[in-house]
Amino acid sequence: MELKRTWWKEAVAYQIYPRSFHDSNGDGIGDLEGIRGKLDYLKELGVDVIWICPIFKSPNDDNGYDISGYQEIMEEFGTMDDFDRLLAEAHQKGMRIILDLVVNHTSDEHPWFIESRSSKDSPKRDYYIWREGKPEGGPPTNWESFFSGSAWEYDEATGEYYLHLFSRRQPDLNWEHPAVVNEVHSIVKWWLDKGIDGFRVDAINHIAKAEGFPDADNPEGRETVAAYPLFSNLPKVHSHLQKLNRDVLSRYDIMTVGETSGVGPEGALLYMEEDRNELNMVFHFEHMGVDAGFGGSGKWETRPWSLSDLKTIMSKWQTELHGRGWNANYFSNHDQPRAVSRFGNDRKYRKESAKLLATFIHTLEGTPFIYQGEEIGMTNIALPSVDDYRDVEIKNFHRAKTAEGWAEERIMQAIWKRGRDNARTPMHWSAAPNAGFTSGVPWFAVNPNYETINVEEAVQDPDSIFHYYKKLIHLRKTNDCLVYGRYEILEPDHAEIYAYTRTMGNDKLLVALNFFDGTPVLELSEELADAAKQLLISNYEVHGENGAREIRLRPYEARVYRMERGTAL
Ligand code: ISL
Ligand code: CA
Numbered sequence: 054m055e056l057k058r059t060w061w062k063e064a065v066a067y068q069i070y071p072r073s074f075h076d077s078n079g080d081g082i083g084d085l086e087g088i089r090g091k092l093d094y095l096k097e098l099g100v101d102v103i104w105i106c107p108i109f110k111s112p113n114d115d116n117g118y119d120i121s122g123y124q125e126i127m128e129e130f131g132t133m134d135d136f137d138r139l140l141a142e143a144h145q146k147g148m149r150i151i152l153d154l155v156v157n158h159t160s161d162e163h164p165w166f167i168e169s170r171s172s173k174d175s176p177k178r179d180y181y182i183w184r185e186g187k188p189e190g191g192p193p194t195n196w197e198s199f200f201s202g203s204a205w206e207y208d209e210a211t212g213e214y215y216l217h218l219f220s221r222r223q224p225d226l227n228w229e230h231p232a233v234v235n236e237v238h239s240i241v242k243w244w245l246d247k248g249i250d251g252f253r254v255d256a257i258n259h260i261a262k263a264e265g266f267p268d269a270d271n272p273e274g275r276e277t278v279a280a281y282p283l284f285s286n287l288p289k290v291h292s293h294l295q296k297l298n299r300d301v302l303s304r305y306d307i308m309t310v311g312e313t314s315g316v317g318p319e320g321a322l323l324y325m326e327e328d329r330n331e332l333n334m335v336f337h338f339e340h341m342g343v344d345a346g347f348g349g350s351g352k353w354e355t356r357p358w359s360l361s362d363l364k365t366i367m368s369k370w371q372t373e374l375h376g377r378g379w380n381a382n383y384f385s386n387h388d389q390p391r392a393v394s395r396f397g398n399d400r401k402y403r404k405e406s407a408k409l410l411a412t413f414i415h416t417l418e419g420t421p422f423i424y425q426g427e428e429i430g431m432t433n434i435a436l437p438s439v440d441d442y443r444d445v446e447i448k449n450f451h452r453a454k455t456a457e458g459w460a461e462e463r464i465m466q467a468i469w470k471r472g473r474d475n476a477r478t479p480m481h482w483s484a485a486p487n488a489g490f491t492s493g494v495p496w497f498a499v500n501p502n503y504e505t506i507n508v509e510e511a512v513q514d515p516d517s518i519f520h521y522y523k524k525l526i527h528l529r530k531t532n533d534c535l536v537y538g539r540y541e542i543l544e545p546d547h548a549e550i551y552a553y554t555r556t557m558g559n560d561k562l563l564v565a566l567n568f569f570d571g572t573p574v575l576e577l578s579e580e581l582a583d584a585a586k587q588l589l590i591s592n593y594e595v596h597g598e599n600g601a602r603e604i605r606l607r608p609y610e611a612r613v614y615r616m617e618r619g620t621a622l
Contacts, residue, residue: 154257
């Protein structure tokens with residue numbers, strides 16, 4: 054395989070959830086000026102690409118993922134001038150900015166939808182997906198929305214239903230209508246002409262729906278059912294993306310990462326193999342499923358995760374994409390609980406386990422994505438009542454489960470464990486009131502542990518998670534093998550240690566990760582043990598074990614060795 058270098062393969066990306074990042078004007082809501090004020094912080098960390106979640110005009114039913122004006126900035130976040138200044142300053146500091154492209158749906162307040170719903174003969178009627186109810190009554194299909202309840206909403210004005218895979222205030226666009234495709238293309242072009250460096254493409258795997266809108270299988274006769282295969286990763290998604298690529302994306306030097314739940318490596322390659330001309334990489338969800346319980350009522354049921362499942366999944370992605378596609382590696386984002394609470398130990402070993410998880414993400418093949426606060430080890434939150442939460446998905450979940458007869462305690466447990474608001478509490482900048490996020494009243498609860506977990510503290514502590522990230526990022530920039538090297542797992546059946554090598558030409562690295570709080574031993578072959586001379590990074594102090602055939606790892610210990618050149622490996 055011929056190695057093709059590109060900047061987005063070598064980049065480290067940092068995701069910002071603007072509402073919760075930094076508030077510059079005291080209204081309690083993060084904003085663009087708040088981001089601009091923290092560019093030096095991101096630069097110091099070593100970030101190359103900043104992905105900013107939606108900043109566009111929106112009534113905020115889903116915090117900006119419901120867009121009512123694609124070429125306007127959300128009022129609370131500032132103005133287009135603020136954005137231009139932010140982009141220019143980021144570029145000047147050598148960082149790029151990618152934005153969220155949310156085109157599976159719009160807000161119900163988008164002028165297109167207002168016009169579409171006004172009458173059956175509206176010229177914009179077919180911008181959205183309208184259907185009559187079933188002859189026997191009820192919605193056109195039994196499809197369930199991702200945010201609970203039917204995916205169809207009845208609209209009095211015209212007596213038809215519209216489709217919304219997400220909230221009822223996020224009507225799905227009709228990609229079968231050429232005018233919609235043209236509108237999307239011109240929006241994308243407009244932003245790229247402004248000079249942004251690419252897009253994270255929201256829920257793109259859902260833009261095509263099954264022909265004829267069939268019901269999903271429903272053996273239990275439920276009112277609504279998860280109808281995932283009927284609107285996910287269908288072949289038409291790819292023809293839409295190829296057209297978008299041909300007409301717009303291919304004309305710019307940009308980075309594109311699609312959000313595509315429900316794909317394995319083969320499905321993902323369809324989105325990113327070079328001769329497909331679609332996207333550069335995708336976020337898959339397979340590793341996010343390791344703790345999902347599929348029994349009973351499904352959503353937000355959890356089970357303990359096993360390292361063996363994680364190894365199987367990640368090894369599959371590492372090997373099947375090598376030389377053919379490119380991974381986007383993450384443990385956290387704005388839709389997932391905090392990684393250190395979920396896969397690490399957010400109490401006794403918070404620092405060690407946060408560093409361990411970071412080591413993993415930065416030593417795999419693929420572009421690492423850091424989610425705001427992950428670099429200081431921010432944790433989940435458990436608020437007493439559903440009223441304390443803001444997320445529409447949490448609110449709907451609570452309503453639906455209450456109706457199903459779940460006990461309040463059980464519902465809250467699920468929200469504490471899986472709710473998206475875990476990741477959306479304001480960023481901790483300092484130990485000042487409200488974590489230095491705002492001088493006003495924050496839009497959402499601040500995690501009380503900000504007094505000890507915050508940027509100010511982390512920056513001045515040389516042993517902090519922050520400094521460890523800095524070091525990892527620097528390592529990745531100075532070791533091609535960390536970026537491009539071929540992954541090979543060692544001891545796949547070890548229950549506690551995840552170890553692998555990365556190889557590129559004469560270069561070889563060894564990564565050893567203890568994912569739990571025990572002190573297990575990793576046995577190395579003689580060649581590996583002999584060659585493992587240079588410790589590149591570890592989250593513990595390591596003394597004089599070079600050449601040992603057995604490496605005993607401490608709780609959540611991570612080590613990366615560079616192998617001596619020229620050894621037969
Ligand atoms: O629900 C899913 C898997 O668990 C995915 O299929 C789904 O595509 C994903 O949740 C979509 O998320 C994105 O779009 C949503 C928004 O609320 C999320 O924040 C965003 O990341 C609707 O725009
Ligand atoms: Ca503000």
